[in-house]
Amino acid sequence: MSWLFILILVAIIVVFGVRDIRMNIITRPVFKWFKKALPPLSQTERDAMEAGDIWWDGELFRGNPNWHTLHQYATTTLSSEEREFIDNQVANLCAMLDDDEITRNQDLSEPVWQYLKDQGFFALIIPKEHGGHEFSALANSTIVAKIATKSLSAAVTVMVPNSLGPAELLLHYGTLEQQSHWLPKLAKGEELPCFALTAPDAGSDAGAIPDTGIVCKGEYQGEEVLGLRLNWSKRYITLAPKATVLGLAFKMFDPDGLLGHTKNIGITCALIPTDHPGVKTGMRHKPMNMGFLNGTTTGEDVFIPLDWIIGGEVQAGNGWRMLVECLSAGRGISLPALSTATGHLSARTSGAYAALRQQFGVAIGEFEGVQEALARIGGLTYQLEATRVLTATAIDQKLSPSVITAIAKYHMTEMGRQVINDALDIHAGKGIQMGPSNYLAHCYMGTPVSITVEGANILTRNLMIFGQGAIRCHPYVLDEMAAAAHEDGEKGVKEFDPLLCQHILYSASNGAMAFVHALTCSYFARTPVGGATAQYYRYLGRFSRALAFCSDIAMLRFGGELKRKEMLSARLGDVLSHLYLASAVLKRFEDEGHQHADLPFVQYSLERSLYLCAKAFDEFIANVGGLALRSLLRLVVFPLGNHFKMPKDEVAKAVAKHMTQVGVVRERLTHLCVVDENNGTGVLEEALEAQHQAASAYKSLNKLKREKEIRGLTVSELIEDAKEKEKIGEEEYDLLIKAEELRQQVIAVNVFDADEFA
Template sequence: MTLLILIIIAVCVVFGVTDIRRQFISKPIFGFFRKVLPPLSQTEREAMEAGTVWWDGELFSGRPDWQQLHSMPMGELSGEERAFLDNQVNTLLLMLDDYKVVQEQKDLPQPVWDYLKQERFFSMIIPKAYGGLDFSALGASTIVARIASRSLTAAITVMVPNSLGPGELLAHYGTEEQKQRWLPGLADGTEVPCFALTGPEAGSDAGAIPDSGVVCMGEYDGKEVLGLRLNWDKRYITLAPVATVLGLAFKMRDPDGLLGDTKEIGITCALIPASHPGVELGNRHNPLNMAFMNGTTRGEDVFIPMEWIIGGPDYAGRGWRMLVECLSAGRGISLPALATAAGHVATRTTSAYCGVRQQFGVNIGQFEGVQEALARIAGNTYLLEAARKMTVSAIDMNQKPSVVTAIAKYHMTELGRSIVNDAMDIHGGKGIQLGPKNYLGNMYLAQPVSITVEGANILTRNLMIFGQGATRCHPYVLSEMEAVAMEDKDQALKVFDGLLLSHMLYGARNGLNSLVGALTGARFNSAPVAGETARHYRNLSRLSANLALMSDLAMAALGGGLKQKEMISARLGDVLSQLYLASAALRHFEAEGRQHGDLPLLHYSVEKCCYEAAKAMEEVIRNFPNRPLGWLAKALIFPIGNHFHMPSDETAKAVCKAVSKPGVVRERITHLCHMPEGLEDGISEVESAFLALHEQAPLMKTLKQAMRSGVLPKQAISPALIAKAVEEKVLTESQSDSLLNAWVLRTAAIDVDEFATL
């Protein structure tokens, strides 16, 4: 006891007396940090500083404020946005035949192009003062998703001008003269924009673009003016083949010092008319046979005046930050909308197909193997819808959450891919035979497009999510890095000492919370609600403490080398991402009014997220390079093992039951799969058959009973069996007619297209 008291006193003295702590604790650590932390490159610094910290900061805190989550505005579509969906979007859907667009025409029909321009589909982010629709992020997301449920080619065509591109860059950074010159034309479709960033040698590493702009004097409009001599070679540029105005990113240099002493000015963005001499809009690419316009652009020694820099000459060299901030918003709207649309379509059609297709005399939805896949489809779709709405609500709150939008881009597109793969497995042969009846084939082919664009998913997962999150979202790390970089060492040590003490207390709290949470199953963690969902909040708080603790251990052990340990940082990013997705699901459930019918979907999605987060954490610990710290982490985080599991079979069956019958639950989770009256396609066929067979369920039960009693032969239900049932007085003529009508619809739904020639 005496020894313990002496140890406690010593610890209190060392850490409580400022001069002693600073000399023996903070100074050595400060020196170590100064040595091991590499200087941030300019592009890294701009990426770190761009955007804002939002709910991701709470998840990194180790103790999320759940009341803050619940108090966030959910966002609602405005009256104008609802009217646009009900009128212009519905009209557009009736004009689209995705099979013809993709397989035959290889382009949108000219009347569709004209309608998109006429109704200002390309102007959702342009202010009304310049002729735009000025819709919210939620409105733009919902419109793109609804279009994607009918045609991905049309959705991509609409989303690009409303995402990263000249319109957004001009709206945020353009001079008033530039806005007046370009925004009205972009709004009414007179001008079609594209933005050229990616090149043969610079894809995800946009900071490495070789395209150049050299400051020089040149002739423009009959006068010698100061400008830029541009050279570029870009590819994968959506809308480039039909663009009238080109947004261009390049590295700006001033070798002759015409602007001052700085030679390397940095990444800059300019806006150039496609008709300008020297601008070449090249041939089309063929992105997995999708029919949207995508191609190349090149230019050699193209002279432009300085005034064509977006934002004017004052924004020279500020292009990287502009791109990072705008890209983070675009990543949170467009690609998540496509993934969510895939989920809504797959859930609606696959749940219907499970009730229509029969094998071994029963609906395939009764097989547990099919139920397992259908539960994944529906549970992941619930996550997608929740994450979509939560992410766009941040953008509508004027946030620029770069980490959150990176999470949304990576995980939502991966969930979309998983959903479509499961839907294809259930549909079997119907899913792979392309034709007008196939509602999954083009969606399946399109998934790698979303995976690839706006930052390849491997890079997003391995370098961006945790790489930015660990510094931007952590309550102390970025400030400590800035303190270490201060030139005045005495002042730097003083600042660093105060931050380090707070950081150590923060780490101790997270270690204690992790251990107590593991030993008690998080039962004593607080939750903002009571009832069935309370345990989810407690588990997420426990995992948040785990993430905060493991992040500190990783950064302490690896320092700047953590950037090279991509597998470790990717798994830590997975933990953060799963916490975000689960938070979104809980917020969605509350915002929807705690619908009891949605509980199976909520339980499934959150339990899956917790399982995935814990599995990623376990892999971090198992592969941690510093084994003693890895043992410490395991003792604090999983002292009695990892007891998080995938949702139970009973939960999966409850999910399937909720979505396998017509009703409000199925409508809520598939509302983006819109089927206006007058559309006759594969989706309408399978839905009509599903509804008709559901109405005839009592008659189907009557036939089954007659088979069990020996009145009818035991065989699959067919027109011949229905006729036999009439003979045996099991069914009336009227009942027979209604059942036969349902069977005709069923036959149309399970049929596939066939062609005399291809």
């Protein structure tokens, strides 16, 4: 047996160690297979694949994350100017907003529109030299999030001009003349922008855009110039009904060769005033009956000069690449901000409501079913905020991390959906009765908007996260693809050979280490800290190794077909995503100085992420192939079985307890939530504080009730009976009466006269 082992070992050494043998036996056959297995990529897919930067996602995907690197990322902090804007202009704006009125009127009030323009809310990303604020991504995110806790419609109105739109595209690609003309006007609010991409038959499939621009000669300002004759029909365009300048994506053609030999130039972006002849705007959609402006735009035989192309003629045909590279603003800043706002609002209000609303004589927050929902809200809110800040940090480092922003967009909007669903469950009837005192309903109705835009979530999860991550984050695949595409086949083989050897060693190493970590409960995995979070670093390191190994196996098993195996690739994408989300939680805990009281929130979110990682691995292995392959993967990933569970009940109860009590933990968890007495949140906070001050008096009252020394059907009757029988003092009575009056205001809902419905 030992001789057989030695012979096998010698054979392996000879095959891999002797270059000529290796080239003929391994490299050339694999190279030939690899060329055939390469996925056929359209130009739009190639542009998307090549756009953006690799950041922490690269560390996680490659199997050996350096946690010190994560800790050393300089987390963005708000400047004094940004804080002043948030404390003043944002606070003033929120005081002006009446979300119930906005929804009923289906628009912001004119004073609010004017305030947004005057105070530069549409110029958060525009440089100071052009009259803008030039705020950081974190500030942009924080501003949108705070507004969203008061009015989702107002937040969407602010976020669109500061995300994917004319200003963003002009900053990156516009000519100096275009920047100097448009940016000051956009900064002052003299021009209101929108961007038109989606067509009825082309949503996520940008390559199918039917809108066209034909190069031709036409008349502009009394002269014959070279330009484009445009025809388009777009829908779902936010701010289009009120916009004064339209960013437009279309396919550009030059059938007569007026610009050169290329007739099909490709997707191009142009900037067009909406009062230009032939441009039609004004028609509106009603997205979930929300109050922000969204509608259609069309154009028929609209002639524009060539210099209206963003970036000028030199950028003709580069529109899709431009859009993909700028998507980080929407995916990484704006939409995560809305989801985080949902978390902060839901956590603050649900915790307070659970403490104040009573059933069967006790606060509903005492019921374990409610505590379970509160724990989900609290744990996810902590993770949402952590991910929001970490993702903004990447963007503030002048990066465009396409995989990370896709992760943030998909998972944060889904977490927001879970949070608002739980909040509505806790509020029950209070949550479904519309009116000024309902602070959740519009947020609930608006949640699908975030889910849908910037790439529907099904697309983002099933095609983008792993589809981009597998190639962009992998240390060898992109270079191997370049070698396989080499025009000189023999030269390509020679470039491919060392990459293949390194790839095999890399994959074998990850598989071996994943197995060792699984067998030893991650005891030998790397951790940069001790204490309560050390084991989480080890588990994440183990899953990182397993992800790298399973990804290589999947690419080897399916080749180019993997992109069509959406269920499988989505599960590997889920693993990468939850590794990133968990990393964000650990980073936040470190950056905030190991707040011991926050540990239940940290534990809940991390254990949930680990459970979901393990679940995704389980489902991937169960569906990846035949018995032999499944057995190999299960041996490597779960040799002792899958023992990862959702957080224990004790952790969930600890999270719920913090959320229902007045204190710094609750404040830290929900610091973005705007509290306003005009929309119900103010009364809620006042009532919770009053209950906190009357806590001792409530205990005395409950004791008297249990001992049957006082009688009454309601709490108010019990208080009065206790006062009449002199069982409580004047001070206790006053505290109880105030607390009970406020509690009744909290549980009350709006009622309307019949003629108001007419």
